[in-house]
Amino acid sequence: xxxxxEDREIPVWFLLDMSPSMLFEGASVSKHAVLAEFTLLMCRLxxxxxxxxxxxxxxxxxxxxxxxxxxxxxxxxxxxxxxxHRPGRGATDLKAVLAQAAGVIRRRSLVFVVSDFxxxxxxxxxxxxxxxxxxxxxxxxxxxxxTRMPDLGFLTFQDAESGEQLFVDAxxxxxRERFAQAADAREAALRGAFEKAGVDVVELxxxxxxxxxxxxxxxxxxxxxx
Amino acid sequence: xxxxxxxxxxxxxxxxxxxxFSWPIMLWLLLLVPLIAAIYxxxxxxxxxxxxxxPNLALVREASQGPGWRRHVPPALMLAxxxxxxxxxxxxxxxxxxxxxxxxxxxxxxxxGSMRATDVNPSRIMAAETAAKAYIxxxxxxxxxxxVAFAATALLVQAPTTDxxxxxxxxxxxxxxxxTAVGSGILVSLSTLFPQENFPINQFNSDxxxxxxxxxxxxxFGGTALGERPxxxxxxxxxxEPGSYKNAVVILLTDxxxxxxxxxxxxxxxxxxxxxxxxxxxxxxxxxxxxxxGGWSMRAQLDEAxxxxxxxxxxxKYFHATSAEDxxxxxxxxxxxxxxETREMEITAFFAAxxxxxxxxxxxxxxxxxxxxx
Numbered sequence: 372x373x374x375x376x377e378d379r380e381i382p383v384w385f386l387l388d389m390s391p392s393m394l395f396e397g398a399s400v401s402k403h404a405v406l407a408e409f410t411l412l413m414c415r416l417x418x419x420x421x422x423x424x425x426x427x428x429x430x431x432x433x434x435x436x437x438x439x440x441x442x443x444x445x446x447x448x449x450x451x452x453x454x455x456h457r458p459g460r461g462a463t464d465l466k467a468v469l470a471q472a473a474g475v476i477r478r479r480s481l482v483f484v485v486s487d488f489x490x491x492x493x494x495x496x497x498x499x500x501x502x503x504x505x506x507x508x509x510x511x512x513x514x515x516x517x518t519r520m521p522d523l524g525f526l527t528f529q530d531a532e533s534g535e536q537l538f539v540d541a542x543x544x545x546x547r548e549r550f551a552q553a554a555d556a557r558e559a560a561l562r563g564a565f566e567k568a569g570v571d572v573v574e575l576x577x578x579x580x581x582x583x584x585x586x587x588x589x590x591x592x593x594x595x596x597x
Numbered sequence: 598x599x600x601x602x603x604x605x606x607x608x609x610x611x612x613x614x615x616x617x618f619s620w621p622i623m624l625w626l627l628l629l630v631p632l633i634a635a636i637y638x639x640x641x642x643x644x645x646x647x648x649x650x651x652p653n654l655a656l657v658r659e660a661s662q663g664p665g666w667r668r669h670v671p672p673a674l675m676l677a678x679x680x681x682x683x684x685x686x687x688x689x690x691x692x693x694x695x696x697x698x699x700x701x702x703x704x705x706x707x708x709x710g711s712m713r714a715t716d717v718n719p720s721r722i723m724a725a726e727t728a729a730k731a732y733i734x735x736x737x738x739x740x741x742x743x744x745v746a747f748a749a750t751a752l753l754v755q756a757p758t759t760d761x762x763x764x765x766x767x768x769x770x771x772x773x774x775x776x777t778a779v780g781s782g783i784l785v786s787l788s789t790l791f792p793q794e795n796f797p798i799n800q801f802n803s804d805x806x807x808x809x810x811x812x813x814x815x816x817x818f819g820g821t822a823l824g825e826r827p828x829x830x831x832x833x834x835x836x837x838e839p840g841s842y843k844n845a846v847v848i849l850l851t852d853x854x855x856x857x858x859x860x861x862x863x864x865x866x867x868x869x870x871x872x873x874x875x876x877x878x879x880x881x882x883x884x885x886x887x888x889x890x891g892g893w894s895m896r897a898q899l900d901e902a903x904x905x906x907x908x909x910x911x912x913x914k915y916f917h918a919t920s921a922e923d924x925x926x927x928x929x930x931x932x933x934x935x936x937x938e939t940r941e942m943e944i945t946a947f948f949a950a951x952x953x954x955x956x957x958x959x960x961x962x963x964x965x966x967x968x969x970x971x
Contacts, residue, residue: 392652393652395651395652489652516651523649524966524969525966526649527647527648527649528648528657529648529649529650529651530651530654531650531651532652537657537661539657539660540667542966542967542968543667545662546661547660549660549661549662550657550660552660553656554656557653557656
């Protein structure tokens with residue numbers, strides 16, 4: 372039997388992925404901007420209802436932890452941390468971050484994991500563990516360029532986090548098709564992992580309105596209550 | 598090196614035109630080519646500053662298959678174009694075979710009785726006349742054409758001229774006679790081309806002065822005919838390379854076998870010593886056929902072997918025509934390729950044009966593949 376935030380005042384935690392991959396400006400704005408907007412709206416909403424809120428900002432590893440607290444000052448605190456954050460180097464290690472979160476968040480909480488979930492594999496089990504103790508919502512930030520590669524011609528790709536470079540002929544139809552297949556496979560794997568962990572998923576695209584996503588989220592929550 | 602991929606080297610070297618350079622010192626510039634290639638490789642290895650920062654490189658790596666060889670194609674084409682331009686700076690020139698126009702063409706036409714035969718529509722002589730007229734018409738205005746008609750004897754019926762109507766009327770005046778003297782036809786043609794030389798024409802031409810039948814008084818007693826100037830003792834002609842005379846050619850058409858006059862092979866030898874090409878056209882069928890007309894009946898057998906020999910000796914070609922259309926085609930070919938001259942020509946422009954083409958190809962491929970000009 373689960374309790375839901377709508378009924379009780381439980382702490383809210385934001386696990387905010389601020390790794391370099393989030394800075395990628397693809398089809399429209401960066402995922403980082405979307406993350407900031409989402410955090411602002413959701414944090415204000417929760418604090419306004421009297422909930423306590425905390426945040427963990429991570430890139431390669433956890434960069435900053437803001438203990439849960441209430442009040443208007445906490446909102447400014449968290450948002451200030453988000454806007455003033457300088458991303459560290461290295462690939463996002465979601466596994467370590469989720470494990471650390473499980474240690475930090477003591478009380479049963481509502482946990483938003485806001486990330487693009489681009490991370491070396493192994494984090495899925497940690498997410499399952501976290502979801503067993505907390506009410507976890509995966510806020511998945513997506514971009515059109517994540518799944519479809521336009522005909523960009525010949526291009527040097529550089530990994531946003533590792534800096535590794537790769538020469539690719541994006542003008543090659545075969546390449547774009549293989550890319551789409553690989554992206555679809557990744558989508559399916561992610562959905563499977565979320566389902567297995569039993570977490571709710573909010574897909575938030577860079578081209579979407581964050582408010583719309585919140586409304587969708589609220590509707591989903593209502594359905595699961597009923 | 599004896600062979601390359603199993604092909605004898607002698608054959609390969611024949612395919613490569615001999616290229617020489619006016620400024621060979623410029624060839625040192627070709628050393629820039631490997632230098633540029635090396636710089637290109639270095640640039641490839643260097644990390645790109647303007648790389649596309651992408652969140653999930655693993656996906657891209659999964660989708661990309663091996664090295665994209667296509668990206669190297671336009672630069673390679675550009676490099677080749679550059680090398681060609683450097684070669685062009687050395688001003689290459691090559692021996693190229695160019696068809697050159699002949700100044701004079703002698704049409705030696707058989708007017709023997711067998712030309713009356715109607716195995717060719719309407720008759721051999723009519724077809725030959727038509728073809729000759731068409732050939733004359735095709736010639737540029739500045740080509741002089743002479744006509745020699747031969748039967749048992751040979752006669753210059755029209756001295757070389759550019760006057761086409763005169764030529765046509767000369768052809769219209771053809772009258773068929775008995776006998777075929779190919780050798781005499783060649784000799785008369787030669788003497789037309791080299792008036793100052795002394796060819797043994799009179800020896801067999803019955804209409805010449807001082808002869809009666811086969812008996813040549815002058816040969817026996819000396820002396821000159823009335824109005825004939827004493828000729829200088831024949832200077833020994835120094836033989837030249839066969840086929841080297843570029844100013845004139847002889848086109849000889851016959852339908853029969855030599856049965857009179859000078860020995861054709863001997864005449865051909867003379868022609869070859871003067872470097873004159875004698876193109877021979879055999880008209881009619883090689884099988885001997887009986888030609889009947891006006892109560893006469895005669896064999897008209899085409900002597901292909903002799904005609905081929907004449908053509909070979911004078912570095913010309915032999916053609917065989919069995920119909921009016923054939924004949925027309927033969928004359929068409931002849932009017933195009935009579936004399937081929939090898940000339941040293943600077944082919945710098947050719948190199949430059951090739952380089953330009955390569956550059957265009959490089960830019961085109963780059964545009965279609967990568968949406969940019971290099």
